Amino acid sequence: MAGYLKHQCYGKHNVRVSKVRRPRQAASKEEQHEFVELSVNVELEGDFDAAYTDGDNRSIVATDTCKNTVYGVAKNHSIDCPESFALAVAQHFMESYAHVSRCRIAVSERVWKRLLDSPHCFSALDSLKPTAVVIIERGSAPQVTAGFEQLMIAKTTESGFSDFQSGEFRSLADTEDRILASEVSADWVYSNAKADFSKDRQSVVSALLTRFTDHFSRSVQETLYLMAQAALDACADVQSITLSMPNKHHLLADLSAFGLENENEVFCVTDEPFGYIEATIERE
Amino acid sequence: MAGYLKHQCYGKHNVRVSKVRRPRQAASKEEQHEFVELSVNVELEGDFDAAYTDGDNRSIVATDTCKNTVYGVAKNHSIDCPESFALAVAQHFMESYAHVSRCRIAVSERVWKRLLDSPHCFSALDSLKPTAVVIIERGSAPQVTAGFEQLMIAKTTESGFSDFQSGEFRSLADTEDRILASEVSADWVYSNAKADFSKDRQSVVSALLTRFTDHFSRSVQETLYLMAQAALDACADVQSITLSMPNKHHLLADLSAFGLENENEVFCVTDEPFGYIEATIERE
């Protein structure tokens, strides 16, 4: 054959699981349920080469088995947060299969919140999706990354962009007042796997949002940097944070042809093309 | 030609507009902005046949003009809610073009809420999308429909489904305890165009959610019916309401092969296939 197997990885994606916690308290008239829903991606690396090169499946843990494992771990463990569940699943694979050298579990949560004061009714109204990724390499400590997707935020003023590069294809004018809108994604890496993930998540999100509101933004880049630093300040267990802040443009509508003045009031909202800005800030 | 033009309709879809309200108060140190974002569909009917049959465009209001009109109306009117903006756009078309016999404006809102206490920062974290449709037929009063999409709600108990039809292809067993999860869409029709749309929206949504929590559900059909009745009770200006409540199944994970008992704890979450249930309740 012309080539060799340089890298291989397999597993099951989009294993969607929900779990109801039903504390049966003798004294209570009604059970107070908890409800959590996750989508889980399982990826395994290890000594699986013979399946590729020789059609020898003996080492293969079927992707169907990977799926069952997620449901089994969901049964045997409480699901407190995406991070802890990802850890539990990853550890289960590493303990069960000695020939697995690396396991990566990625989890995305649909957040269900109690509806009114009902003991068993819930609503999922948040577009923001908490995420977690746990990677275990055999012989190393687990690496835990937490994050989120789809945090839509905007500044309607206190945002400008000026004094940037001129050149052949520049047509954008300097501005000291524009809308800055972004759909933020974040991933922060923990220095250890013993952090209080739920509390830290609140601290990180709160720090990001607070910093977003508190300054004149000279660019998405500057605002991203300030937000990331605030997250590191807020949470000592976080080793680094990556923010992706696409610039979801609100472009001033040109109404001059109709005799209307548009003083930063009415905007055309666009999804594409969009400015793409991403950076990683690491603790010194 | 073999056929005649039985029906035609055209316009512009997905005209996305945002507006910043900037009250300039002499005494205030900072402006307290408001921020609203809508996606607007414009559809016109009327005396446009010659464009189809003869390539004669003289009566055609270009779809580009439809788009500009949305931005122009956004400039000239305040945007208090999707319903009132849809009304303003529809009325503009009816007043501007005598040969338009019917105008339908559909609006979907991305809800921006104030972020922390910032005067000019906002977040859009709700997956729920308020909607409005205004139809004006020349010579008739405007018909206003309000609604929403993407309201995810669930009951983790107090929901069953039993005593339904047997027959050739039934395999589902009766159950007195299951998860009921739905992504609800609603559309309610106003008896007049003078209602207080924002207040009524709150009343309708509140009534739907409260009723969702307060009963043992014998079927999605029964729960839908009770919720719709509650909305009519809550809001005298609502003439009828249509609810669509797809059953987003959480299926009990079968762990018996692994020696694990699953007492309504762990579920497989699926998007398709899904139960589809829809009904309209009209005020007597």
Add this chain to the structure above:
Amino acid sequence: MAGYLKHQCYGKHNVRVSKVRRPRQAASKEEQHEFVELSVNVELEGDFDAAYTDGDNRSIVATDTCKNTVYGVAKNHSIDCPESFALAVAQHFMESYAHVSRCRIAVSERVWKRLLDSPHCFSALDSLKPTAVVIIERGSAPQVTAGFEQLMIAKTTESGFSDFQSGEFRSLADTEDRILASEVSADWVYSNAKADFSKDRQSVVSALLTRFTDHFSRSVQETLYLMAQAALDACADVQSITLSMPNKHHLLADLSAFGLENENEVFCVTDEPFGYIEATIERE
């Protein structure tokens, strides 16, 4: 209660089924398989009111049973085309349940075509999706509608738009040369349920495409009308046809600021906002 049940409808959506036909010919060395994949929506109307108003499920055919029925019919019938399968499923429901007054079956096909000359390998490379809708009202003949979605077509010239309405918000200039691009959807209604659906589908699609190429388009409206007439001409069993032809704009890129002349060469492609044009042509 404030209201009465004006309309109700339920069923199962997105029931996805594939079927392999395996002709076992004694003389052949290899089976020559056929492979078809459909997504099916089942909707039932009838005497189901008690489920809504009284929580009485005895008349309800569970949506799970609806799903099973699709698989059962797939087993018991050959699947020659979306139209015939939708008919078979609809007829099964009408025959099995006397209290169902109306059944609507909507089918969408993913088209698998033989790959190379393999007897059992297939590829699904077409974005175009054939569709069919069959409605049976008790006591009436079945109504069969065939159609498709996602037919992307474009003219890079021989398309203009001029002499349209002026007015307050017009800014678009007349043009005699523009790109016309559309993602066409079509639905044609058969005058009877005995038509040769596969052959007719070929005739309709061929007529639509041929007419699209053969004229200077003075508007999307004119081209839509000509295409629809051609479909009626091509297929005597078609009673009416509805075409939806959103105008997926390719806007001339303005390169004048960079000293570049753009003679209808380079375009900005946009998905939204888009012109929406739809019409129904009925046989006289």
Add this chain to the structure above:
Amino acid sequence: MAGYLKHQCYGKHNVRVSKVRRPRQAASKEEQHEFVELSVNVELEGDFDAAYTDGDNRSIVATDTCKNTVYGVAKNHSIDCPESFALAVAQHFMESYAHVSRCRIAVSERVWKRLLDSPHCFSALDSLKPTAVVIIERGSAPQVTAGFEQLMIAKTTESGFSDFQSGEFRSLADTEDRILASEVSADWVYSNAKADFSKDRQSVVSALLTRFTDHFSRSVQETLYLMAQAALDACADVQSITLSMPNKHHLLADLSAFGLENENEVFCVTDEPFGYIEATIERE
């Protein structure tokens, strides 16, 4: 500040451009147009730190300028294939901005093909999307990767999966006859930037498809490996190839409860969860 800027990258995504080639041949009655449509992602790295750390934008090439550059390069170069256009855009950025250290251009094509024999009508009916990524690091030769997304292929037999790992959570039985369906993505890396990209693309795709049909598949892993090797065999300029072959399960419908035998005829088609299999084969 707690952290330092470890990595940063920005640019413009989803810059969608179409180009018409209009050869004006004196002798021809009609121009024979060519039509190509691409979506382009621009990402720049380099000396931009001051924008993040000091709000100093002087080095920033605005993402709006990145967009304009794509249109400008589209005007000044012919667009023969995604690979060559990505190269041209990347080279333009490297030549124009000395402080850019690395440029990554990713291109995805919507394939327009001539419609009938029309000189200026086209259809885009392929779901398969050709892709290309060009990375230039200052001081190094361009790295060109070509690929595609959304190649749906299936084997209706000659596919099994057996003798795989048993263990705690295995429930899947061995099978010697199942459907194997996958939505293949591929990325192949060229050893040099002078390859004949269009010809090589045909060779790679043809080799992948041919190998897919020619063997009994003992696993997705084995089939992936054979296909990748075939691509390396077919094209000497390809240094390595990565294939992603998610297993889009067609699960045998269980009709036994209804007294129906299902001999690998009728299947439930699912999108999630799905088996995820990916590997890279590198030329020795």
